[in-house]
Amino acid sequence: MPLHGIPAKEYLNREDELAYLRRLADPGADALALNVLLVGARGAGKTELLKQLYQRLFWEGQQVVPFYYSFKTAALKSTTFARDYFSRFIRQYLAFLRKEPLLIDASGTPLHRLMPLISSLGLNWMAEGIDNFQENAGQGDIYGQVFSAISAPAGAAQRGGRPILVMLDDFTTAEELHEARRGDASGLTSLFEESMKSSLCPHIITGSPASRLEAIFSDPSLYKGTERLRLPPLPEDIAHDLFVSLLGKEIACDRGAALGLMRRLRGNPLYIRNIARSLRKTGKKALTERDLSECYGAEVSEGDTAFYWSSVFNDCIREKGLKRPVLRLLMHRLSRGECDGTERLSQVLGMREGDMGKALDVLDAFDPGQDGDPVFADYLRSRYLREVEERSARDIQACLREEYGAAPDPSVFEMVIPMGDQAELVAARAVDQIGKNIRLEPDFLNYIQMALVECCINATEHSGSYEKKIYLKFITSPQRLEIVIESSGRPFSPDLLQEVPVEQKLAAGRKRGWGFTLMRKIMDEVRVERIHDRTRVTLIKNINRSEVRK
Amino acid sequence: MNPSPFQVTSRLVKDVAVVYPQGYLNNLAGEGLVSECSRYARTGIKKVVVNFGKTDLINSIGISLLLHVMEELQAVEGTLCFTDMSKVQVDIFEMLGLSKFFLFFPDEDRALQFLNVRER
């Protein structure tokens, strides 16, 4: 239910994303794209972002009508889907006009009962649309029916004079739309193409895992005019704020321990909420490192987080006999970090090649898509220990605690430099030494220095602030180097973040603006965020063995 | 890398200007380099070799100024050659998709050879 998001004041750190998405349908603003593909890890907050956007448009907006639809496994039979999609759209449209939230949820009300309301609002075109749809539905043409449901928003945008922002959640599930049985009618998602072309009706589409979402959108017909918006994890300090506020005032928690936990949870709001909830349930008023690690172990093996991953796992791997092989495979990959060939794998794991092949196929489709997510890894570990090694619950907890404690604390260096006076070189020298301390190759460090210098120059150019300072934080662990660069001043314009082909750039006489391109090429990840009145850029580089001196 | 304050020196080899940027090639230094090249251009020199042997670090503003030099030379049908760049520097041009716009040589001699100039 799109209006049931968390209260706006508890919703942290997504102002930029909200502003960007709001511009999509705003007739006054020149939107940057026609449609947006919202990608992010499971639990990163994609659904919540749509709800927040919906809430704001619903209550504050006059012009743009929000429409939210989440694909549900229960409504994937094409005729069921068509009716569901169509009637939700009608109800949400009316709810918006009347500012009447109850209409959104009143899913039992048959459409004809809405007719008096529709005519009192003078929406003749809508009444006609409903008649047409119902006529269509009687004729048994499946594609026609689905198509007319999907086209309803675009049609309404045209005839009703109000743009419509269509938000499609869990779109990866839409791949399973079917006639009578799963897999009997492929390609129904491509029916969205037509309505995605309408400039009066931009779409925001999301779902998990990101790789499958991207795969759907590799279809060129859907690809055109679609921008990607990546939803990053919450930064560590914001994650900590969220955690503390979820615990509530009456519970105290050691800050260092909490930050350690936030790192383990990788700024994932879903995990943070889940663990805060179980910590509250313990009834303790002062939480120690030990409390956190115990609670974490329980959370990933039998808590809400474990339950969450189990349902994802079970949903993707429906064939019962395959669960164990897939689990063993995943565990093997996790501990070895590599994917061997089928033959080799079946030898190592003592499984028949046929089973192995099947398990590998399922695994591809499953794609937990949470590479390097320690929480997912711990969930797998505990499930493996229980189901394959048949260890006791106590054993499992002990293993998880050990794993939790073994994660080394990263080293953190902080510095503040002035803007200008080639201070960026000072930062470059610092990263050089920090890298040498952990035995990184000089060449590798040269690239990092380049990226850092660019970032500092950017900060200086965008400053225009009274405070001519750049705040730097270097965080290193054996696996990665992370540099956080913060400065106050004007936010970066999104155009700056867009990649423009070289020829186009030169032709436009724009010889500047290589900085971000360079940073992106050098680093594995570049995040730009607005934190209070500061812009924060985070540069992340994963460290491979080849980049470390022997 | 140990960037030092910037300086640019140059010399004329027959009809080729060889420019030696030293230290950190940023906005200040880059402008120095541009004006050095323009100075030669005004005297009719159309071939320029930039020797990066003493350049520690080039930032993106430096790169944009090098593009500027390239455009100036293109306008008079001149030639711009880069030499003695470190692997990282060459890579950076590659990453930005800019390497196709410049001629790279391992050292000055080979650039001069290419430009049909033999010292002495």
Ligand SMILES: Nc1ncnc2c1ncn2[C@@H]1O[C@H](COP(=O)(O)OP(=O)(O)O)[C@@H](O)[C@H]1O
């Ligand atoms: N920015 C945020 N601040 C606070 N809580 C958030 C934020 N984003 C998401 N959440 C919460 O985190 C949980 C997971 O978010 P959700 O939108 O369901 O993730 P996704 O759809 O990406 O899997 C939800 O309980 C949501 O309310």
Ligand SMILES: [Mg+2]
């Ligand atoms: Mg979701």
